Amino acid sequence: MDFELSAEQMMLQDTIKKFAENEIGPLVAEAEDKGTISMDLVKKIADIGILKVGQPEQYGGYGGRLEECLVTEEMARINVGIATIIVLQKIVLPILFRLGTKAQIEEYAMPILEGRKIAALAVTEPNAGSDVKSIRTRVDKDGDYYVMNGSKMFCSMADICDFMVIAAYTNKNIGFKGIGVFLLDKNNVGIKISRIKKFVTVPASTNEISIQDCMIHKSKLLGEEEGGFQNIMQTFNGERILSAARSIGLARAAYEAALKYANERIQFKRRISEFQVIAYKLSDMLVSIEAARNLVYKAAWLYDNKKRYVKEASMAKLFATEMAQKVTLEAIQIHGGYGVTEDFPVARYHRDSLIGTIGAGTSEIQKYIIAKESGINLIF
Numbered sequence: 001m002d003f004e005l006s007a008e009q010m011m012l013q014d015t016i017k018k019f020a021e022n023e024i025g026p027l028v029a030e031a032e033d034k035g036t037i038s039m040d041l042v043k044k045i046a047d048i049g050i051l052k053v054g055q056p057e058q059y060g061g062y063g064g065r066l067e068e069c070l071v072t073e074e075m076a077r078i079n080v081g082i083a084t085i086i087v088l089q090k091i092v093l094p095i096l097f098r099l100g101t102k103a104q105i106e107e108y109a110m111p112i113l114e115g116r117k118i119a120a121l122a123v124t125e126p127n128a129g130s131d132v133k134s135i136r137t138r139v140d141k142d143g144d145y146y147v148m149n150g151s152k153m154f155c156s157m158a159d160i161c162d163f164m165v166i167a168a169y170t171n172k173n174i175g176f177k178g179i180g181v182f183l184l185d186k187n188n189v190g191i192k193i194s195r196i197k198k199f200v201t202v203p204a205s206t207n208e209i210s211i212q213d214c215m216i217h218k219s220k221l222l223g224e225e226e227g228g229f230q231n232i233m234q235t236f237n238g239e240r241i242l243s244a245a246r247s248i249g250l251a252r253a254a255y256e257a258a259l260k261y262a263n264e265r266i267q268f269k270r271r272i273s274e275f276q277v278i279a280y281k282l283s284d285m286l287v288s289i290e291a292a293r294n295l296v297y298k299a300a301w302l303y304d305n306k307k308r309y310v311k312e313a314s315m316a317k318l319f320a321t322e323m324a325q326k327v328t329l330e331a332i333q334i335h336g337g338y339g340v341t342e343d344f345p346v347a348r349y350h351r352d353s354l355i356g357t358i359g360a361g362t363s364e365i366q367k368y369i370i371a372k373e374s375g376i377n378l379i380f
Contacts, residue, residue, distance in 0.1 A: 003294075005070075012053070012067060016074040019048055028079045031203040032348075035195075036160055037082055039115070046115025050075075051089055056097055059105070060113060064304035065238065069245035069296055076249025077256075080352040081203030083249065085118070087242050088156055088204070092119040092165050095235055099181065099223035108163060108183060120161035122152040122184070122209060123232060129154075130365045132232060133176040137168040137211065146170075146182070146221070148190075148214040158193050158207035161186055167232055170225040181228040183220040190214030200355045236360060240313040241303060243360040244296045244320035247353065248289060251324040254331035254349040255285045261335055261344070278334060285327045292320035311373035318366035321356030328353045 005013070023044055031037050045051065054068035055061025068090060075083035089112050096109040111117035128134040137150025148168055158164060164184045171178030184191070192210040223231065259282055262273035272278050295316040302309035328350035332339035339346050357363045371378055 003297075009063075009067060009070060012063070013070045013074060015048070016050065016071050017077075019050075020074050020078040024075070024078050024082055028082070031079065031082060035202050035205055037085060037203055039118075041082075042085075042118060043115035045086060046113065050086060051093075051113050051115070054090060055093055055113065059097065059110065064300070065241055066297060066300040066304055068242060069300050072242050072245040073249035073252070073293075076246040077253045078249075079203065080246060080250050080349075080355075081201040083246050084201050084204035084355075085157060087239070087246060088121060089119060090242060091235055091239050092121055094238065095121075095165055095181065095222065095231060099231060103219070104183065104222065111162075117162040118157055118160060120155055120157045120164045121235075122155045122158065122164045122166040124154045125151060126153045126208075130362060132167070132229065133179075135167060135169065135179070137166070138172065139168050139170055139180070139182070139216070142215075144218050146216045146218065148182070148184070148211050148216055150211050152209040152211070154196070155207045155209055156204050158186070158209055159195050159205050164209075165222065167228055174226070176229045177226055179228040179232070180225045181222040181231060182216055183222060184214070184216060185220075188214050188216065200351050237310050237313055238303060239360045240317035240366070241296060241299045241309075243356065244292065244299070244313075244316040247320040247324035247356045248292050248296060250349055250353055250356075251285070251289050251292070251320075251327040254324075254328040254346055255282070255289060257344070257346050257349070258282060258285065258331040258334040261338075272334070281330050281334060285330055288323045288327055292316070292323045295319055311370055314361070314366040314369040314373070317360065318363055318370070321353075322363060324353040324356055325350070 027041060050071055052061045053063045053071050054065055072083060072087060075086055093109055093112060096105060100109060112119055123132060125135050125137065127136065137148065137152065139146035139148045150168060163186060166182050166184045167179055168182060169178050170180040190212050191214055194208045196206045196208055198206050262278050262282065263271055265272045299309050299312040299316040302312055328346065331346040332350055335344055335346050338344050368378065
């Protein structure tokens, strides 16, 4: 077993670290204030090749899920909201490459890689979160068009995206097998998008979508009319690895902030890092981060080597996201009263950590998947 990153992987990691610090770091305050990022920043991110990491070589991509994890961790270390926007593109792109026609890839996937378009994924609904099979959005055929009706909830970036990859029932009579996946341009008539106010991952906006008699041309169907559920689940399984990597980057930021503060803060004529209780807190934080990173790397390795990875992805996601909540809370504790002010970033780190155990499948869902994949008999 080789736990050492290759020279190419370390070079990628270092390049993204410097880019995130120099190009994204100065824009974090503005992004948090406005609740979005500019297309200029998206273009910079694309130009350095971040969006191509993990994508097929025939489209200019390179590396695999492990390299994507390295990128995601470095981006999330600077800002989780901005990292979430990038992760979302990396969730949508495999769907486009897996299901899309040549024309669909040229129109939708390539502009993402080039930083000219932003995509959103619309699956969750007001009455269907973890239970994807219970979505109610549907389409009915009308000549060369599908007529879509329904609603979506908690859709990241819908208000600033160019298009959405959206799930809807094409045939309710055959159950979840009758779910299809469509490309929905944001400027289609019949779509209403409302922003949901939230206090976590602010630059990655969250939206509610109302869809009424929206006409979608048959050329916007991704893949077949049926079988979309399996593709959505495959996407979510892979997303969990990136979600875990994002939480590691966040926890790293909190640890580094806590270490810096503990080395600078003087109490009782000593740096507080010299007190055993604080030193042990910092040690525990570091151990937890490293344990999570090893789970993530293993899941990514399995993914890249086309081995079964579902259980390991859920393990990594469960452990890393819950770890980030604990580490960020400890960072606040080490900062004392300053930890709950806006003068220090650790309060924001903890707020942002809360989304980790919810998005891409709650911690409860991860435990169910782990149990099921381990052969434990469950009633569900």
